[in-house]
Amino acid sequence: MNLRALISQGEGERLEFKKKTTHPTRIARTLASLANTHGGQVLVGVEDDGRIVGVRDAEEEMYLLREAAAHYIDPPLTLHFREVETEDNHIVLIVSVPESQNKPHRAQVAPGEWRGYVRVRDESVQTSSLTEKLLAQQPEDHLEKIPLSKDELRVLDYLRTKHPRITVAEYAKLLNVSRRRAYRTLIKLTLHGYLRYHDKEQEPYYTL
Structure with a gap:
């Protein structure tokens, strides 16, 4: 697939845009998340909106990315690089992250953390x-469904019997919990196959 076609897909589960690699700790989270899920690609030299700005020094970018993969992710990752030159002489670095067979990978977010x-x-x-x-038990499969708590079952019942969708704010109000806790619960249910996440509208929502 050519670069323009790849960018036209937009950011998603397997694709991330980065204007540049600022620090190994920041990019390490993205790399680890891709390896822990289904793999994917990072396009360095592309703005969040898909605009191509290019990289100043591809070698420096690759050095920082290798540092992140080798020293800021445990266990370390192996990355694959490809440089693409656009018609207006911008260089975009395509970084491929294979889905790992050695999950889970953790990223260093602070010294010792x-x-x-x-x-x-x-x-x-x-x-x-x-x-x-x-992740450790199932290196090649989707996450299995898990036993749910009373609060988690409540959101499923809400979606089955009352409304076809729910937002983080609605779930926080339903259970009288913080938005942070509501978000983490809904993400957990999404990861384990109970819910689907939708982000095409102004406020993301979840359905069965």
Whole structure:
């Protein structure tokens, strides 16, 4: 697939745009999330809106990415690089991250602090310890469905009997919990196959 066709897909579960690699710790989360999910590509030299700006020094970018993959991700990752020159002389670096057979991978977010990430749509989402155990058990499969708590069952019942969709704000109000807790619960249910995430409208929502 050529570069323009790839960009036209937009950011998603298997594709991330980066204007440049600012620091290994920041890119490490993206790389780990792709490896922990279905693999994918990072286009360096592309703005979030898909505009091509190119990289100043492809060798420096590759050095930072290799540093992130080797020293800021555990276990380390092997990346594959391809340079593409556009018709207006911009260089875009295509970084391919294969789906790992050695999950889970954790990214270093601070000295001595490592966290796991998975890819949900176009975001790198921090994993729970349960998700990491499932990743370790099932290197080639989707995450299995899991036993649910009373609060988690309540959102499924809400969707089956009252409304076809729910937002983070609606779930937080339904259970009288913080938006952060509501978001983490809905992401967990999405990862384990109970819900689907939709982001085409102004406010993302979830359905069965």
